[in-house]
Amino acid sequence: MALKIALAGNPNCGKTTLFNALTGSNQYVGNWPGVTVEKKEGKLKGQKDVVVTDLPGIYSLSPYTLEEVVSRKYLLEETPDAIINMVDATNIERNLYLTTQVVELGIPVVIALNMMDVVRKNGDKIDSKKLSSELGVEVVEISALKSEGLDKLISKAVAAAKSGKAATPVRFDDNTEKAIAAADTILPQNACKAEQRRWFDIKLLEKDSKVLEKLTITDQSMKELDKVRTELEVANDDDTESVITNARYEVITDVVKKSVSKANSGLSISDKIDRIVTNRILALPIFALVMFIVYYVSVTTIGTIVTDWTNDVLFGEIIPPAVEAGLDAVGVAGWLKSLILDGIVAGVGAVLGFVPQMLILFIFLAFLEYCGYMARVAFIMDRIFRKFGLSGKSFIPMLIASGCGVPGVMASRTIDTEKDRRMTIMTTTFIPCGAKLPIIALIAGAFFGNSGWVAWSSYFIGIAAVIFTGIVLKKTKVFAGDPAPFVMELPAYHMPTVGSVLRSMWERGWSFIKKAGTVILLSTIVLWFLMNFGFTESGFGMLDFGDLEGEALIAAQEESILAKIGGFLAPIFAPLGFGTWQMTVAAVSGLIAKENVVATIGMLFGFAEVAEDGAEYWDIIQAHIVPIAAYAYLVFNLLCAPCFAAMGAIKREMNNGKWTMFAIGYQCVLAYVVGLIIYQIGGLIIGQVSFGIGTIVAAALVIGMVYLLVRPNPYKDAQIESRRAVSEN
Structure with a gap:
């Protein structure tokens, strides 16, 4: 029978990092509470008969939060053979509060004194032998990030589990x-x-x-x-x-x-840095600057250079000709050749071409998470979000969603109140995830000369949508109430290891690549069929595009099933400036997976064929949509309902069909309204749109949105009375 060892500790103490090191698992690691919303299990490397369980980060074993309930239920009811209690040695007083409770559970305990490398660097000293004697349990000094002391730790933990000797509880007055x-x-x-x-x-x-x-x-x-x-x-x-x-x-x-x-009682390096980066005045501008640099480098400079090579050379001059030559050599049928070249290579290739930009972005995000800065961002945003009816806890799922919306939505479980949790679920996917980066890169490259402000503004439009939603919905009966309190530890700043950053980058990137090889592959096959079959004078059948390229190919596609479907839906988006069937179909395909938007555009505008002869395909897209409409198209795809996988996560977390439909409907309506305002008002200002009924409707919507923002909160008095009652009790 396998030995069960549980990892228990405060948020940000390094449990998941240790879990990855012990099991070889690629669990997500972050510097904020709430990443581990469920217990995760993995077999110990080299000892398959030992199962390690990573529990949610908690501050105590009291039933105040979902994480505490999950952890203590596991420890009490499933009774692991031993507990590794992770203690952040740089914040030992706060961490030992949980330790005093864990040793009361009647289970063998070994304390993993983590971040000892940082303690030594600060000049502090911890006598682990004395600490062990005082607490009555084994204490092992480790650095989970640098994999120091892990062999000794697991040896002690396995020995404790086999002995079955319970920890000695501490005694009070x-x-x-x-x-x-x-x-x-x-x-x-x-x-x-x-x-x-x-x-x-x-x-x-x-x-x-x-x-x-x-x-x-x-x-x-x-x-x-x-x-x-x-x-x-x-x-x-x-x-x-x-x-x-x-x-x-x-x-x-x-x-x-x-x-x-302690070496000294003065401010630590982390404290000195925090006096600047968490300053009430400087914090937000610094955060904006950091994100601008991240997106500027990822999308505009280095990312663009690598992506251009991937698109123009790898998926333009190397792969398509090689695949075509191989197909010709074996004499495949014309329809199959078209499916592979025009469907799979053009569609999947259009998405994979942006992988280099995504990997660079993921490296930056992983570095910011591991060094401790993103924890400060949650603290900064708590001050801002609280003014608009949300707490910093709501921003944590949004940070996670910058990689993928599904775990971001799932992380909403850490929100204590049902109202705040529902609002967080509704707004989490407004933050651009990795799957939306290709759309950002495509629009920035095709219409704005790869300008960095396009990607940067996309991120902050997502945050603006979150704030707008918080202000408006908190003034309604179903969402009224004070935001949940937000308490978290700010980990000491430290330099991440190259391995941990690359592992995080690869985990996120590989997830994207796998999606391209499954969901997007299947989608491109379906889209190819709809694009290549239709009704002609001779009846239903495969359309003959011959050697057509560019605009000639696009014109010939008008008879396809896809064109008919897109043409039926296109008038809905005409007020937003992208009322062509091609752009409409691409936007709708994004509901399957956001990467599909780029894949569909790649197929419909014949990227593969154009790239083969070296011509630029930006001009082809520009002929179908003006720049201001392109930006409206970008914003619409950022804010509208997420992919089917994220919708499924929303349904699971809402656990209510009506709330799920409300969330998806709200996202789509807000995306449409914002897109309409950008195109009609923005286009009028820069001279790309003429004054008309659309402009009047957009102006009315602006007035309505402003009213919703500034109108008095009819439930404010009730909230004040509620706070007063709680205070008196």
Whole structure:
């Protein structure tokens, strides 16, 4: 039977990094709480009979958050053979609070004292032997990021698991211990395992709701328990839960005093940096500058150079001719040759051509996450979001969604209140994910000379859409209320390892490439069929495009099934400036996967054929849509309903069909309205659109949106009364 070892610790303490190192798994790693929203399992490298479980990051074993409920349910009910308690050595006092609770569970515990490399660099010292003696458990110094001390850690953990010797709980002051002993006489004998009684005793004193639900305690016993609690509260002039919390910190203070020595009491390097990057005035401009640089380099400079080579040479001069020569050599049928060249190579190639830009972007994002800056961004955005009815917790899923919308939506589980969680689910996919980067790159390259402001503005339009939604919906009955509180640790800044950054980049990039090889491949085959078959004078059949290229090929496609479908839907998007059937079909195909937008455009505008003879295909696209309409097209695709996979995640997290339809409908309507305003008002200002009914409608929509932003909140008084009632209680 396999040994089970659980990883438990605070958010940002390095659990998932350790999990990856121990199991070889490519779990997502980030410097903010909420990345691990469920427990994850993996077999220990070299010891397949040992299963390691990565639990959500938590600050305590109280039932206040979903993460705490998940973790403690696993530890109590599934009872692992040992617990590796990850402790951030740079913030040891805060981390040991969880340790004092974990050792009460009656399970063998080994403390992994992480980030010791940073402690030494700061000149601080931690006597791990003394710490082990004071806490009564094994303590191993490690650096999960640099894979230091991991062999010793796992050796100690496996030995502890095999021994079955429970950890020794810490002891509190006499008054608190007396109350715990009294609670033990009230706790039923069969309520739990013998080694877990102390933990249950303390939870009884704290009147833990989930513990009380499981126990059968008579009214008389509850009266006795209340008497014990009252005596403890009178003796300490505080409520019971606070008394126990203070007792824990008294133990922690004494332990730290005996085993930790600080080099100096001045500001650390991280603190000095934070005085600038989290400054109330400078924080947001610095964040905007950082993201501008990230997108400028990824999309405009280095990314463009590499992508141009990939598109023009690899998927223009090398792969298509080679594939065509191979097909000619084996004498394949004309329809199959067209499917492979015009469908698969043109469609999938158009998407894969932008992979270099995505990989560069993912490297930047991974670096910002691992070095600790993105945790500060969540802190910065909390100050901003809170003014608009959201908390920093809502920004965390959005940060994750910059890679992929699906895990971003799933990370909304960390939001405590149902209203805020639903709003977060609705707005998370507004942030450009990796799949939308090819669309950004295509529009920037075709219409704006690869200008960096296009990509940069896309990111902040997503944030603006989130803020607008927060302001507007918080003024409605179904979303009214205070935002959930946001508490998090800010990890010390540190230089990420090359391996961790590259692993994160490859994980995100490989996910994109796999999608190109499955979903997008199947989509291009279907689109090829719809594009190459239609009704002619001789009846239904395959259309003969011969050797047509460029505009001639596009004109010949008018008889296809795809053109008829696109032509039927195109008038809907005409007010937004992209009412051609080609652009309409491409936008709709994005519902399958956002990368499909570029793949479809690549097929419809004949990128493969044009690239083969060296001609530029930007001119072909520009003939079908003006620049301001192209930008409206970009924004529409950024804000409208996400891909089917993300929609499925929304449905799972909403767990309600009506709310799912409302979320998707809201996203589509907002995308349409913003796209209409950009094209009609923006086009009028720069002279690309004439004044007309569309302009009047757009102006009316602007007035309506401004009104929704500035109108008084009809539920403000109710929220104030609610806060006052909570405060009085």
